[in-house]
Amino acid sequence: MTSKRREAEQARSDVPSTVARSDDKAVRTWKKTHDSAVESYGEGERAHRAAFSSLKYTHEKIGDHWEPKAQPGPSDQQAARSGAAARRGGRTAEGVDANASVSHLRQVARELDVPGRSTMKKAELVDAIMKANRRATANAASSTSTSTRTATS
Secondary structure, three states, X not given: OOHHHHHHHHHHHHOOHHHHOOOHHHHHHHHHHHHHHHHHHOOOHHHHXXXXXXXXXXXXXXXXXXXXXXXXXXXXXXXXXXXXXXXXXXXXXXXXXXXXXHHHHHHHHHHOOOOOHHHOOHHHHHHHHHHHHHHHHHHHHHHHHHHHHHHHO
């Protein structure tokens, strides 16, 4: 096992579940950024935001996990902001690559079995994928807690 693979496997228990279900690079990216942010800002929401921001640059959320993007870059308008503008907050696409092409978004929507995707405009696709991602994450979380309860019973 390579050192990068071993590092990712060790970090899986310390990252959010959607990241833990993702590839090794996503796990390492989130963990390294989070650890660095904790040193700078302390443990908490700000460190988590920094880690997810870094992850969104190279990955997009598809269902209950993160997959590498074809081209790295900001995932939405909020991610493209920096400094005070970024700290003021704003609506994000929750890990959906809102800057991707309509054809890519339709492909993601197809993977997530989003109904009506062929007639949706870009903004509608982003919203529908966000909703599908939330459902997939909730389903994965509930099946994990059910299996944990069953295993400990």
